[in-house]
Amino acid sequence: MSDAPARDEPDDAAFLRAWLAARDERCPNCRYVLRGLTATHCPECGLALVLRVGLEKPRQALLVLGVTGLASGLGFHALVLLWGVSQGAPGSDLVPLVLGVITCGALLPVWTCSARHLRRVQSGIRWLWALLCFVPGIVFFLVFIAHV
Numbered sequence: 242m243s244d245a246p247a248r249d250e251p252d253d254a255a256f257l258r259a260w261l262a263a264r265d266e267r268c269p270n271c272r273y274v275l276r277g278l279t280a281t282h283c284p285e286c287g288l289a290l291v292l293r294v295g296l297e298k299p300r301q302a303l304l305v306l307g308v309t310g311l312a313s314g315l316g317f318h319a320l321v322l323l324w325g326v327s328q329g330a331p332g333s334d335l336v337p338l339v340l341g342v343i344t345c346g347a348l349l350p351v352w353t354c355s356a357r358h359l360r361r362v363q364s365g366i367r368w369l370w371a372l373l374c375f376v377p378g379i380v381f382f383l384v385f386i387a388h389v
């Protein structure tokens with residue numbers, strides 16, 4: 242058995258009230274100043290508030306790197322695809338671009354949802370996953386260049 246108090250026990254609410262009694266912290270949802278709050282919910286938006294330990298600076302470099310790789314692949318392929326369609330390019334020439342748009346577009350939400358799970362993985366492997374986000378855009382672009 243653990244001696245640690247379970248989450249949301251009365252002590253947590255007392256700590257939260259004590260923390261907010263002398264600080265001008267803002268609601269993370271609506272930015273309402275919570276100084277002197279006596280409840281555990283924001284009076285402005287109703288958000289349930291908790292006091293917890295967190296990182297001083299959120300580590301989001303890998304998330305941003307992966308999103309950059311996939312979003313750049315998606316945007317580049319979409320623009321070249323639109324340009325190719327406007328120029329009347331044959332459909333078979335545009336297949337790699339369509340596949341690039343579909344692949345990058347499908348992987349983008351997968352990456353954003355799963356990137357936070359990578360925090361527990363070894364650092365080198367995390368960076369490898371983030372750099373792999375550039376691969377679909379590069380591969381489909383090279384296939385497009387070789388095909389045209």
Ligand SMILES: [Zn+2]
Pocket residue numbers: 268269270271272273283284285286287288
């Ligand atoms: Zn609020």
